[in-house]
Amino acid sequence: MTVPGRFGPYGGRYVPETVIPALDELTAAFERLRDEPAFNAELESLYRSFVGRPTPLYLASRLTKKLGTARVYLKREDLCHTGAHKLNNTVGQLLLAAEMGKRRVIAETGAGQHGVATATAAALFGIPCVIYMGEKDIERQELNVVRMKLLGAEVVPVSSGSRTLKDAMNEAIRDWVTNVGSTYYVIGSVAGPAPYPALVRHFQEVIGREAREQVLELEGRLPDEIIACVGGGSNAIGIFAPFLEERQVKLTGVEAAGEGLDSGRHGASIERGRRGVLHGSLSYVLQDDYGQILEAHSISAGLDYPGVGPEHSWLHDEGRVGYDSVTDSQALEAFTLLSETEGIIPALESAHAVAYLVAKAGEYSEDDLVIVNLSGRGDKDVHQAARALGILT
Amino acid sequence: MSASVLRELFDSRERKALLMPYTTGGYPDMDGCRRVLDAFIAGGADMIELGVPYSDPLADGPVVQASTQQALEAGVNTDDVLDLAREYSGRLPVVLLVYYNCVLAYGQERFVKAAAAAGVSGLVAPDLPVDEAGEFLDACRGAGVDPILLVAPTSTDDRIRLIAENASGFIYCVSVAGVTGARTTLSSGLPDFLGRVRMRTDVPLAVGFGVSTPEQAAEVAQYADGVIIGSRLISIVRDAPDIGTACEEIESLLKETGGRLER
Numbered sequence: 001m002t003v004p005g006r007f008g009p010y011g012g013r014y015v016p017e018t019v020i021p022a023l024d025e026l027t028a029a030f031e032r033l034r035d036e037p038a039f040n041a042e043l044e045s046l047y048r049s050f051v052g053r054p055t056p057l058y059l060a061s062r063l064t065k066k067l068g069t070a071r072v073y074l075k076r077e078d079l080c081h082t083g084a085h086k087l088n089n090t091v092g093q094l095l096l097a098a099e100m101g102k103r104r105v106i107a108e109t110g111a112g113q114h115g116v117a118t119a120t121a122a123a124l125f126g127i128p129c130v131i132y133m134g135e136k137d138i139e140r141q142e143l144n145v146v147r148m149k150l151l152g153a154e155v156v157p158v159s160s161g162s163r164t165l166k167d168a169m170n171e172a173i174r175d176w177v178t179n180v181g182s183t184y185y186v187i188g189s190v191a192g193p194a195p196y197p198a199l200v201r202h203f204q205e206v207i208g209r210e211a212r213e214q215v216l217e218l219e220g221r222l223p224d225e226i227i228a229c230v231g232g233g234s235n236a237i238g239i240f241a242p243f244l245e246e247r248q249v250k251l252t253g254v255e256a257a258g259e260g261l262d263s264g265r266h267g268a269s270i271e272r273g274r275r276g277v278l279h280g281s282l283s284y285v286l287q288d289d290y291g292q293i294l295e296a297h298s299i300s301a302g303l304d305y306p307g308v309g310p311e312h313s314w315l316h317d318e319g320r321v322g323y324d325s326v327t328d329s330q331a332l333e334a335f336t337l338l339s340e341t342e343g344i345i346p347a348l349e350s351a352h353a354v355a356y357l358v359a360k361a362g363e364y365s366e367d368d369l370v371i372v373n374l375s376g377r378g379d380k381d382v383h384q385a386a387r388a389l390g391i392l393t
Numbered sequence: 394m395s396a397s398v399l400r401e402l403f404d405s406r407e408r409k410a411l412l413m414p415y416t417t418g419g420y421p422d423m424d425g426c427r428r429v430l431d432a433f434i435a436g437g438a439d440m441i442e443l444g445v446p447y448s449d450p451l452a453d454g455p456v457v458q459a460s461t462q463q464a465l466e467a468g469v470n471t472d473d474v475l476d477l478a479r480e481y482s483g484r485l486p487v488v489l490l491v492y493y494n495c496v497l498a499y500g501q502e503r504f505v506k507a508a509a510a511a512g513v514s515g516l517v518a519p520d521l522p523v524d525e526a527g528e529f530l531d532a533c534r535g536a537g538v539d540p541i542l543l544v545a546p547t548s549t550d551d552r553i554r555l556i557a558e559n560a561s562g563f564i565y566c567v568s569v570a571g572v573t574g575a576r577t578t579l580s581s582g583l584p585d586f587l588g589r590v591r592m593r594t595d596v597p598l599a600v601g602f603g604v605s606t607p608e609q610a611a612e613v614a615q616y617a618d619g620v621i622i623g624s625r626l627i628s629i630v631r632d633a634p635d636i637g638t639a640c641e642e643i644e645s646l647l648k649e650t651g652g653r654l655e656r
Contacts, residue, residue, distance in 0.1 A: 012525050013522060013524065013525060014493055014520050014521060014522075014525055015451075015520055015522065016451070016452045016519055016520060016522070016543065016545070016567075017522050017523075017542075017543045017544060017545045017547075017548060017552075017556075017567070018545035018546075018547050018567060018570050018571075019547070020522050020524070020547075020548075020552065021547045021548065021549055021552065022547070160455070160458050160459075160462070161448060161449065161458075161462065166449065167449075170449050170450075170451045173451045174451060174452075174454070174571075174572045177451075177452070177570060177571055177572055178570060178571040178572065179570075180547060180570055181547075181570070274498075275497070276494045276497055276498060277493050277494040277497060277520070278449065278494065279449075279451075280520075285494070287494065287498060288498075289498065290470045290471050290495060290498055290499070291447070291471075291492075291494040291495040291496075291497060291498025291499065292447065292448040292465065292495075293448045293449050293494070
């Protein structure tokens with residue numbers, strides 16, 4: 001089957017000519033291996049024994065009672081090894097890299113979750129790994145920097161531009177352009193030039209496949225709505241994908257409104273961005289009138305990105321997925337709420353999805369069935385949350 | 394189709410290869426940039442390559458990145474660079490290097506027309522490979538501006554053929570797999586790579602990325618029709634105590650380099 005290079009008008013390969021042949025090579029390898037039984041058997045085995053899949057679909061009954069509305073299930077991606085859904089993708093891509101005979105992998109990271117997941121998978125496969133990370137993020141996410149180093153990865157600080165995720169991604173692309181023959185570039189979201197958006201989606205679809213099976217077993221029917229946070233959008237695409245054809249299932253992506261959509265300090269690329277090219281694909285991008293990329297802001301480093309995956313842009317234009325946003329403070333309230341009512345400390349990214357549910361609680365009926373993708377756990381965020389909540393002074 | 398200014402420039406050249414210096418538009422500021430462009434002319438440049446500053450220049454190494462960032466911080470925008478092109482295009486042919494998002498944000502047709510009106514002869518978009526360039530190529534041709542395509546050492550023969558079929562003005566040959574920036578030696582594979590391109594096109598070939606010294610330029614001129622020098626010139630501006638000193642140094646480096654390009 002051919003890997004799609006475009007989602008409607010979005011996607012494409014807006015990168016220097018130097019790496020186009022490598023993208024062709026990757027596309028060919030992916031097309032060959034994605035349906036190969038031996039490749040998938042090995043992937044499946046790694047998902048079970050290393051990643052810790054399947055992750056549970058958990059009925060959050062105290063949250064349900066507290067909100068007094070729909071039955072709420074949480075898809076527990078926070079229980080994956082390394083603490084988030086990111087490992088689904090990196091294990092898949094490292095398996096691909098190994099099959100392609102690549103001797104070195106590189107990746108960009110913002111909060112450090114994708115960096116840790118890449119370093120983890122690289123250690124598993126015994127392949128040297130270099131992670132690019134903005135200096136500002138290194139300061140904010142020290143714990144993940146230590147984890148990557150413990151896993152044997154080299155962490156390269158990026159001092160250009162806004163010194164955050166977008167600049168780390170530029171730097172990773174520059175490395176790839178330079179070392180394109182030997183190096184595999186592990187992109188962490190459903191972004192970047194084709195085939196990455198389709199490839200990352202493929203490895204994350206396991207979330208939605210499991211959720212679908214689980215909800216049918218537990219409830220005997222499909223959910224009424226699925227909610228997921230959207231930065232680049234990989235956890236959202238992962239859980240949405242197997243439901244896209246089921247028009248009766250409402251799908252909602254929640255972007256970061258940061259300090260408010262009108263504050264200029266947010267990460268809501270779909271709601272407030274315009275069509276443009278960033279990191280190799282055409283999509284919605286936060287930019288000024290001259291096309292200069294703007295800095296995003298979110299309390300959650302994983303949503304602090306001025307772009308979004310091209311498929312999300314298409315799903316938005318098509319109206320198949322609804323996109324909304326919640327602020328930093330709404331996310332923090334949801335962070336506390338889920339911790340106290342369910343004994344689950346969510347990642348601040350995932351807290352955005354919970355916060356949307358809280359904000360819309362009055363609009364559901366008791367018969368409604370809602371799944372929230374709990375994409376990651378909050379261990380990495382406790383310091384930041386504690387400061388914001390005044391627990392630590 | 395109107396005759397290409399750039400093609401004519403290559404075809405009628407006296408030097409073995411044209412001297413094609415690059416700088417970032419509005420770096421270190423608008424007036425400083427004018428003085429650098431004056432030094433290009435005084436140094437005997439055959440063409441000016443001018444960059445539109447962009448926040449995320451992923452084909453550029455640290456030197457050019459820092460220059461675009463500084464220009465942006467000084468408030469330079471696409472219109473300012475088009476103004477510079479207008480000021481200088483009467484004196485030397487001007488080629489603009491522009492990342493594709495700046496073109497899209499301006500409006501593809503509108504940008505290409507504005508460039509043509511400013512007397513720009515060619516447009517290079519380093520993040521727009523030929524496969525994605527259809528509308529851009531059409532817009533350029535409609536406005537009488539040459540779309541300059543890039544070819545890399547990693548390009549397959551099939552891709553070189555595709556690029557050659559769509560090229561006009563000149564083909565920008567990236568000397569190594571990598572980003573812009575000075576390198577101590579040229580790639581040993583350069584002659585073979587240029588030979589692979591040459592046998593598939595009669596469009597002139599200019600080489601850029603990593604060319605920084607008169608010696609390297611002379612070596613490149615054995616195989617190519619044009620030599621692009623960028624990062625080295627920008628680093629002279631960056632490191633000089635003042636813009637006057639920088640421009641003297643640029644002028645003398647270009648004169649020396651030009652001397653090495655004579656037949």
